[in-house]
Structure formats: C-alpha cells, structure tokens
Amino acid sequence: MNGQMMHMPLLVSSLLVHAERHHPEQMVVSRRVEGDIHRETFAELAARSRRVANALKRLGVQMSDRVATLAWNGYRHMELYYGVSGSGAVLHTLNPRLHPDQVVWIADHAEDQVLFFDMSFLPIIEAIAGRVKSIKAFVAMTDRAHMPASSKVSNLLCYEDLLAQESDRYEWPEFDEQSACTLCYTSGTTGNPKGVLYSHRSTVLHAFGAALPDALNCSATDAVLPVVPMFHVNAWSLPYIACMVGAKLVFPGPGLDGKSLYELMEQEHVTVSAGVPTVWQGLLGYMEPQGLKFSTMKRTVIGGSACPPAMLKTFEQQYGVHVLHAWGMTEMSPLGTVMAFKPEHLRLSEEERLAVQAKQGRAVFGVDMKIVDAQGQELPRDGSVSGDLLVRGHWIIDTYFKQQDSSPLVKDGAGRGWFPTGDVAKITSDGVMQITDRSKDVIKSGGEWIGSIDLENIAMAHPAVAMAACIAAKHPKWDERPLLVVVKKPAAEVSREDILQFFEGKIAKWWTPDDVVFVESIPLGATGKMMKVKLREQFADYQLPTA
Numbered sequence: 001m002n003g004q005m006m007h008m009p010l011l012v013s014s015l016l017v018h019a020e021r022h023h024p025e026q027m028v029v030s031r032r033v034e035g036d037i038h039r040e041t042f043a044e045l046a047a048r049s050r051r052v053a054n055a056l057k058r059l060g061v062q063m064s065d066r067v068a069t070l071a072w073n074g075y076r077h078m079e080l081y082y083g084v085s086g087s088g089a090v091l092h093t094l095n096p097r098l099h100p101d102q103v104v105w106i107a108d109h110a111e112d113q114v115l116f117f118d119m120s121f122l123p124i125i126e127a128i129a130g131r132v133k134s135i136k137a138f139v140a141m142t143d144r145a146h147m148p149a150s151s152k153v154s155n156l157l158c159y160e161d162l163l164a165q166e167s168d169r170y171e172w173p174e175f176d177e178q179s180a181c182t183l184c185y186t187s188g189t190t191g192n193p194k195g196v197l198y199s200h201r202s203t204v205l206h207a208f209g210a211a212l213p214d215a216l217n218c219s220a221t222d223a224v225l226p227v228v229p230m231f232h233v234n235a236w237s238l239p240y241i242a243c244m245v246g247a248k249l250v251f252p253g254p255g256l257d258g259k260s261l262y263e264l265m266e267q268e269h270v271t272v273s274a275g276v277p278t279v280w281q282g283l284l285g286y287m288e289p290q291g292l293k294f295s296t297m298k299r300t301v302i303g304g305s306a307c308p309p310a311m312l313k314t315f316e317q318q319y320g321v322h323v324l325h326a327w328g329m330t331e332m333s334p335l336g337t338v339m340a341f342k343p344e345h346l347r348l349s350e351e352e353r354l355a356v357q358a359k360q361g362r363a364v365f366g367v368d369m370k371i372v373d374a375q376g377q378e379l380p381r382d383g384s385v386s387g388d389l390l391v392r393g394h395w396i397i398d399t400y401f402k403q404q405d406s407s408p409l410v411k412d413g414a415g416r417g418w419f420p421t422g423d424v425a426k427i428t429s430d431g432v433m434q435i436t437d438r439s440k441d442v443i444k445s446g447g448e449w450i451g452s453i454d455l456e457n458i459a460m461a462h463p464a465v466a467m468a469a470c471i472a473a474k475h476p477k478w479d480e481r482p483l484l485v486v487v488k489k490p491a492a493e494v495s496r497e498d499i500l501q502f503f504e505g506k507i508a509k510w511w512t513p514d515d516v517v518f519v520e521s522i523p524l525g526a527t528g529k530m531m532k533v534k535l536r537e538q539f540a541d542y543q544l545p546t547a
Contacts (some may be wrong), residue, residue, distance in 0.1 A: 223270045297319070337360050
C-alpha cells in the first residue's frame with residue numbers, strides 16, 4: 001500500500017521557485033569580471049534565469065543537451081545554473097584551469113552544444129574554437145559594451161543581448177527527477193578525466209543534507225561567500241543551498257587573492273565561506289602581517305584536501321572563526337562528512353577538541369561509509385585500524401558518464417554496491433572518520449604504513465613552512481621511506497635539521513622523514529590540491545642520505 005501524499009518531483013527549478021516566492025528581496029552580490037560590484041535580488045535572478053531558458057530554446061538546445069560554462073563565481077553563472085538545468089538541459093561546468101587540450105577533449109566527450117564563458121577566458125575560447133566538434137555557439141557573459149573583437153571565434157554571441165531578446169515568462173517544465181541535471185569531470189592526474197552526471201533528485205537531496213545544522217548549517221541569516229569555484233562540483237552545493245534557505249550569496253568573481261577576499265567579506269558582512277586550504281593560506285597571509293580581524297565571519301568550510309591543524313588553530317584561536325572540516329569527492333556531489341561536534345566533544349579540553357576537529361568528521365545523512373581490508377572485509381570502528389574507505393548513498397555515483405558497462409562499484413555480501421574512494425581512513429566508535437592517506441600516496445616502509453598526511457600536518461605547523469608535501473622515496477632496505485618537500489615562507493630561514501628536529505616527540509621515531517628538500521613551489525592541480533604524482537616523478541631517482 002502506497003502513502004497518499006502528493007507526488008512532486010525533486011527538481012532544481014523548485015529551489016529557485018521557492019527563493020522567488022519566499023525570499024524575493026534577498027541579494028546575490030557579485031564582483032564582476034568587468035571590475036565593478038553587481039547586485040540582484042532573488043526575484044531578479046529568477047526572472048533572468050527564465051530568460052536564459054527561453055534563449056536556450058531559441059538556440060536549439062533540447063532536453064538533455066549539454067550546455068557548457070567556463071566561468072567564475074558570479075550572478076550570470078548562477079542564472080545558468082538554474083536556466084539550463086531548470087529547462088531540462090544539462091549544465092556542464094568546465095574547469096578553466098585545465099590545459100586547452102584537456103578542455104577540448106572534455107567538451108567533445110560531453111558533446112556540448114553551447115559554451116558560455118567569462119571574458120577572462122577568451123584566450124582559452126580562441127584556442128579551442130576551431131577544434132571542438134559539437135559546440136555550435138560561444139556566448140560571452142558580458143554586455144555589448146564589453147564584447148571583444150575576435151577573429152578566431154566566428155559564432156560569438158553576447159549574453160546580455162540574448163537575454164534582452166527574451167521574455168521572462170516561462171513555465172519550468174516538470175519531468176522525471178532522475179533526469180540529468182549537471183555534469184562535472186574529475187580532475188584525475190592520470191588518464192582522461194571521467195564525467196560524473198548528477199540528477200535533479202541527487203542534487204536537491206544533497207542540498208538538503210548539506211544545509212543541515214550538523215553539516216554546513218546554513219540559514220536565511222547567513223551571507224555566504226563560496227570561494228570554492230562553481231566549476232568545481234557545483235561550488236559544494238552552496239548556490240542551491242542559498243535558494244533553499246534564503247541566504248545572501250556573495251560571489252568573488254576572479255578576485256581570489258587575500259586582499260580581494262578580505263575586502264569583500266568585510267564589505268558584504270559575510271558570515272560563512274568555503275574553500276580549499278591553499279585559498280585560506282593566501283587570506284591569512286594577507287591578514288596576519290597587518291593585524292586585521294573579521295567583523296562578521298563566523299565559520300568557514302575547509303575541504304578539497306586536509307586542513308592543516310596549524311591553519312585550523314589560527315582560524316579558531318586568533319580570528320574566532322569556527323572551522324567546519326569537510327570531506328567528499330566529485331563522485332559524491334561532493335559532500336560526505338563534516339566534523340560537527342557531539343556533546344561529548346564539547347566537554348574536551350581545547351587542545352583535544354582541536355585534535356578531533358582536524359579529522360574529516362561524521363557522515364551526513366544520505367551517506368553511509370565503512371573501511372575494509374584487502375579482502376573486502378569490514379574492519380572495526382575503533383579509531384585505530386586503517387582500511388580502504390567505501391561509501392554509498394543518495395547522491396553518490398553509480399556509473400561514470402558514457403561508461404555504463406563498467407561500474408566502479410564493489411559489491412558486498414548482500415549484493416549492495418559501494419564506491420571505493422581511494423582513501424585510507426579510520427573510523428571511531430562514535431562515527432568520526434579520519435583520512436590517513438590516499439591509497440596511492442601511502443608510504444610502505446618495511447611492510448608498515450606511514451601516513452603522509454600526518455607528516456605534512458606536523459611540517460605545516462612549523463612557523464617557517466608555507467607548504468609541505470610528503471612522498472615515498474626508494475630505499476634499499478625498507479623499500480620506501482618518507483621524503484618531505486617543503487616551501488619556505490618568504491624571508492624565512494630554516495634548515496633541514498630544524499625541520500627534522502621539529503618532528504621529535506610528535507610521532508613514532510621511525511616515521512620521521514629521512515630527508516627534507518626545499519623547493520620554490522609545489523605543483524597544484526586544477527582544484528588546488530597538491531599534485532604528488534608530479535613530485536613523485538620529479539624525485540623518482542632521489543637518493544636518500546645514508547644513515
């Protein structure tokens with residue numbers, strides 16, 4: 001017997017309808033590529049999104065067609081989030097930090113029909129325009145006054161001209177909530193990227209889960225600044241959450257340096273922000289020398305890679321900003337866990353709380369997880385044993401785009417599919433998960449595992465260290481030993497011996513790196529993560545000092 005409730009499909013457009021009806025006056029504030037600050041209400045956002053939908057129809061875009069973007073975080077990108085997906089097409093966010101060859105491969109694989117782009121990325125468009133196979137039109141996300149004169153892009157249209165020609169009258173269609181909504185490609189360091197195709201259902205459920213108090217804890221009283229790009233896993237769902245709860249949105253555009261971010265946060269009274277550790281390094285690096293403080297910032301979400309404990313401590317103790325340490329993956333939409341405290345955590349000392357906070361946290365409802373051994377047997381949740389981390393849930397991938405015949409899932413004894421994350425983790429009895437390494441980054445010394453993340457976190461706490469990565473170096477006796485790669489802070493004076501001495505008493509002695517090398521920079525991937533594969537290639541023949 002079925003329940004007797006209304007059946008209303010979970011569609012992205014419903015979030016925008018809700019925002020327009022119940023929070024029409026709330027603002028979307030954007031620093032534009034043109035250089036100025038733009039403001040529009042949720043009511044204006046909804047009206048312009050309907051114009052987008054009408055413009056797409058005029059351009060011949062049909063249900064399930066892919067529409068690409070190469071854009072920063074801004075109001076026009078937000079209009080495309082809703083106008084494209086709401087009309088039944090699929091929004092495909094391209095990563096502008098990729099090489100043009102990769103952009104061409106991804107656009108061709110996705111079979112994109114139209115590409116919308118911010119003016120900053122005109123050089124990329126000019127490099128790919130004659131090479132992509134399916135794109136019929138390129139749309140510059142600007143007005144007529146700022147349109148470029150480009151001889152390399154023949155089918156170039158103006159965003160504001162397109163919208164001006166259309167009515168803001170449009171009925172959002174209803175269709176199956178399992179229909180594709182957005183498409184995002186993984187930023188893999190080996191092989192071609194893989195497409196992750198989100199559904200309307202998974203996206204709306206993810207927004208529900210992410211907005212919960214023990215997740216990102218968003219409400220109508222918040223002003224949210226997503227530093228995490230809208231081209232990276234839907235900006236961790238914040239553009240959807242804002243419409244769901246009625247929060248103010250503040251978009252930084254291309255201004256991701258410390259000075260630009262700080263000024264925008266203060267000007268717009270931002271209460272919540274979200275981004276990867278490398279961005280926060282730049283912000284803190286700007287604020288600390290000048291003795292600046294936040295006037296309204298209450299919390300920040302840090303994910304993408306592990307938050308160094310030293311950064312966490314600085315935010316909490318020096319600036320009074322609560323850090324929500326989060327973990328997830330493109331294949332998970334992306335949110336998996338957030339380190340939200342339980343009552344027993346609040347009774348701990350400050351140092352003990354910080355140690356708990358440095359872990360990746362508790363599963364959000366909608367995500368289940370477990371750790372297994374090499375034979376696939378589930379390991380105990382005792383906080384001490386490590387294993388391969390598997391996940392399943394309402395917004396977790398089943399198959400990759402165009403790879404329906406080769407599922408990445410592994411089956412358990414009951415025949416249920418679990419996604420192998422590639423992370424090695426521990427889980428405590430009360431459900432707190434801690435990533436100890438990526439499976440490909442684990443250092444196996446004499447048959448015993450050494451967690452590179454733990455060593456990096458200790459190194460990052462040294463006052464002279466700006467960034468640190470730990471990789472495995474070949475060793476004639478132990479097979480592998482830790483090699484620490486360090487970027488010094490500007491004008492800092494520190495030696496190899498100083499760094500190694502800093503590890504004393506903090507870890508088991510045999511975990512101590514065998515050597516330290518100083519470099520000008522550590523290569524970062526398209527989403528701000530350290531590219532250890534590049535470091536392993538660079539130091540493949542490195543000779544460790546003999547004891």
